[in-house]
Amino acid sequence: MNKTSMQLQPQRAAVIGAGIAGAACAVSLQRAGMQVTVFDKSRGVGGRMSTRRASWTDVSGAEQTSEFDHGTQHFAAKHPRFLSVLKRAISVGCVAEWQPQVHAVWPGATAINSFVAVPHMPALTRHLLAGLPMHMGEQVQRLQRTADGWHLVVQGGETVGPFDHVMLALPPAQAAVLLAGHHDDWANNLTAVPMQACWTLMAITQDLDWPWDACEPANGPLAWVARNDRKPGREVPLGHASWVAHASADWSVAHLEDDSSAVLQALKAALARELPGCEKSGAQINWLHSSAHRWRYAQPTLLSRDECWWDATQNLGVCGDFMGAGNVEAAWRSGDELADTIAALMDDEADTRKVQDTASA
Numbered sequence: 265m266n267k268t269s270m271q272l273q274p275q276r277a278a279v280i281g282a283g284i285a286g287a288a289c290a291v292s293l294q295r296a297g298m299q300v301t302v303f304d305k306s307r308g309v310g311g312r313m314s315t316r317r318a319s320w321t322d323v324s325g326a327e328q329t330s331e332f333d334h335g336t337q338h339f340a341a342k343h344p345r346f347l348s349v350l351k352r353a354i355s356v357g358c359v360a361e362w363q364p365q366v367h368a369v370w371p372g373a374t375a376i377n378s379f380v381a382v383p384h385m386p387a388l389t390r391h392l393l394a395g396l397p398m399h400m401g402e403q404v405q406r407l408q409r410t411a412d413g414w415h416l417v418v419q420g421g422e423t424v425g426p427f428d429h430v431m432l433a434l435p436p437a438q439a440a441v442l443l444a445g446h447h448d449d450w451a452n453n454l455t456a457v458p459m460q461a462c463w464t465l466m467a468i469t470q471d472l473d474w475p476w477d478a479c480e481p482a483n484g485p486l487a488w489v490a491r492n493d494r495k496p497g498r499e500v501p502l503g504h505a506s507w508v509a510h511a512s513a514d515w516s517v518a519h520l521e522d523d524s525s526a527v528l529q530a531l532k533a534a535l536a537r538e539l540p541g542c543e544k545s546g547a548q549i550n551w552l553h554s555s556a557h558r559w560r561y562a563q564p565t566l567l568s569r570d571e572c573w574w575d576a577t578q579n580l581g582v583c584g585d586f587m588g589a590g591n592v593e594a595a596w597r598s599g600d601e602l603a604d605t606i607a608a609l610m611d612d613e614a615d616t617r618k619v620q621d622t623a624s625a
């Protein structure tokens with residue numbers, strides 16, 4: 265092999281985690297000329313930008329299926345690069361602006377500017393990752409580094425590799441497991457990142473006289489209530505309403521190990537108290553579907569000031585929402601920044617090689 269063909273070999277990168285951070289990192293690395301493969305333990309992409317599906321029977325007795333955004337509700341975007349990604353996503357119909365009327369501090373109302381993926385939250389990540397090779401439903405259990413590069417040991421014991429670079433786009437605790445023995449200082453820092461828990465109620469009722477798209481209750485178990493069917497691209501059959509309610513972090517922690525049926529009853533009672541139209545008219549709530557989901561690790565509370573970590577001696581990187589504000593935009597920026605850091609180093613190396621080649625010619 266001559267020098268030129270060696271230089272043309274694309275670098276192989278494994279991105280572990282197909283949430284928004286992993287998607288941002290993977291597409292930018294691919295754009296930089298790398299051969300990228302994405303791994304995720306779930307069957308679907310999106311991570312905590314996720315959706316739950318439920319079957320239920322409507323008031324006329326017909327079988328229905330609905331989806332609930334049970335993780336991320338909506339997201340903000342300030343960074344020009346993230347905004348331009350969203351602009352493209354809007355143009356192909358997988359993201360929409362959402363300006364909900366939010367009942368924040370009763371009786372005042374506020375309007376906020378934000379975005380949602382359409383028709384459900386994983387759609388943005390799926391759009392970004394389109395065309396990239398992906399190993400879904402494969403939990404990476406261990407990383408091995410040998411002379412030819414990185415190998416990933418996946419659930420079942422199979423080994424995949426080699427890769428020149430490995431990027432971890434995982435929540436802190438999961439990243440720490442894979443970093444142990446390779447970067448113990450990072451692993452220790454990540455093990456110490458506290459994560460908020462969140463109990464989530466998903467429900468379908470008859471349509472109720474509720475003027476808001478969302479509300480942020482000041483007291484009680486709930487911190488957020490949204491009419492899921494009033495978000496762009498979501499709907500329920502006429503005469504019905506679809507709800508997602510998040511318990512506050514304090515309440516969720518206090519009830520973390522409670523039986524889920526007891527939690528469900530408590531959250532339904534709390535949601536009923538947030539529906540003043542219903543209270544005033546004395547209307548009974550007809551619960552056509554209700555379920556509760558426990559997020560043990562919803563959002564990080566202690567955040568790194570760095571945007572990403574990259575160790576050029578091992579070709580090992582880390583990104584995720586704990587690098588920044590602990591939300592969707594922070595996760596996207598961290599993944600994009602990690603890819604940028606590597607691409608810039610690759611450019612520097614290519615320039616150095618060119619200078620050396622010219623000097624030796």
Ligand SMILES: Cc1cc2nc3c(=O)[nH]c(=O)nc-3n(C[C@H](O)[C@H](O)[C@H](O)COP(=O)(O)OP(=O)(O)OC[C@H]3O[C@@H](n4cnc5c(N)ncnc54)[C@H](O)[C@@H]3O)c2cc1C
Pocket residue numbers: 280281282283284285286303304305306309310311312313334335336337338339340402403404405433434435438462464510559561562563583584585586590591592593595
């Ligand atoms: C209830 C809730 C409400 C939220 N509300 C909002 C909101 O309104 N606005 C907002 O901006 N943010 C919100 N967030 C936060 C937001 O969802 C996250 O900040 C963001 O989605 C994190 O993206 P990420 O790519 O860093 O991680 P994740 O989305 O967690 O992606 C990590 C991926 O790694 C995979 N994985 C983990 N371990 C392994 C392994 N060993 N091998 C292979 N794959 C693995 C997981 O399956 C997952 O797909 C909310 C989160 C929750 C849970």
